[in-house]
Amino acid sequence: MTEFVLHASMPKIVTDLILFEYLLRLGDSPLILAQRLGEWVGKGPIVEEDLALTNVGLDLLGQARMWLAYAGEVEARCSPRGRDEDALAFHRDAGAFRNLLLVEQPNGNYADTMTRQFLFDAWHVRALQALTRSCDPRVAEIAAKGAKEASYHVERSGDWMIRLGDGTDESHAKTQSALDNLGMYTGEMFASDAIDAALADAGIGFDHAVLLAPWREHVDAVLEEATLALPAAEWMQGSGGRGGRQGVHGEHLGHLLAEMQYLQRAYPDSQW
């Protein structure tokens, strides 16, 4: 794999291109998960949950907007494009998205949705906390705002894991099944590639591997209370260790984007 090293002598355009790529990774996961949660509008099992899911989705959408707006500003410094947050959200194809594979997985039943949420939240809050120490002040302040929200999200999704896992035989079976199906997408959250390593070295990003132990401890504590177990972490994707954050996605993302982007693709730049 190509190695990048950021240092002072490097042309700013190169460091900006790498930062742009990294900001897409930060923004695309909350964006895609927000879209997934939005699919529950009007279909939640009870009205309180309908509201709660979409409130979590709103937090994530707000965070995604901040990351993508910054990404667009960085892109403008290093390329003639300089897309704004809307152009980045609505006018990129699946291969240009940098979200985690976990968040593009379909909603399934409520256990599937809450399990996806919990596995993501427990990682997300730690990733944002790590980014609050970024030497890029814009990254640090977006992360600080998001970390406050993510810490609340993980409380909620953890409650649901326990409620469903330690609930009825039916809810237990569905939640364990969700863990068995989604566990394979979690390995990606702790893998750093050359871009991550370069940004970590520059003090802008962080080493993703260090989040694994605290994430696992948190997840295991909640799952034990929930009488559930996480399957061994594996990585779904194959050659070269590439996954969603490198733009290699599963079949579901294209369908999600077709719905999310339809209006802007059919009527570019329309506003209402």
Add this chain to the structure above:
Amino acid sequence: MVSTGPHASNGAATAQRPLLGLGAIWQALAGIADPEIPVVSIIDLGIVRAVEWDRVDPTLLVVRVTPTYSGCPATELIMSLLRETLLAIGVHALRIETALSPAWTTAWLTPEGARQLRAYGIVPPGSALPGGHAAVAIDVRGISPLRRVAVVVPCPRCGSHRTQLVAQFGSTACKAQYRCQACLEPFDYFKTH
């Protein structure tokens, strides 16, 4: 806008610094209600962090606003209300800056804001008391290392401590839904954030 000032009718007027003190501007902003919880003004909510004249262009007013939650849908409406209100009192040149850091906290809610919330039936942030009991089977507080300590949110109607969390979110991101087991009434809690 109606103005009887000497420069009101010509275009040069807009280049003049309005004869407004910052106190009058703060007062005008205090008249803007939060669109989602209309008993609280945006000043009492603590989202207006600074109001000042630009150092380079003294006719330009700079208002620094911090959003509550990242995705709060009221934010854009608040920005447009702010523009309208300031234009109506004669502020023609305005720059609204969004400040993310330090992140908004409910500690910035004013005592008057807290009083208004309570009168409206919403338990203000900071009202939760330490303690609590795991009377409810699904009460799992204390498991996660990120979890807050167990708390009790007293009922705003009868004052009972026998209340139960129904959902972590309510009609807005900033509230959670509770139910009082003594008077059986549901109520909202404006979460400490």
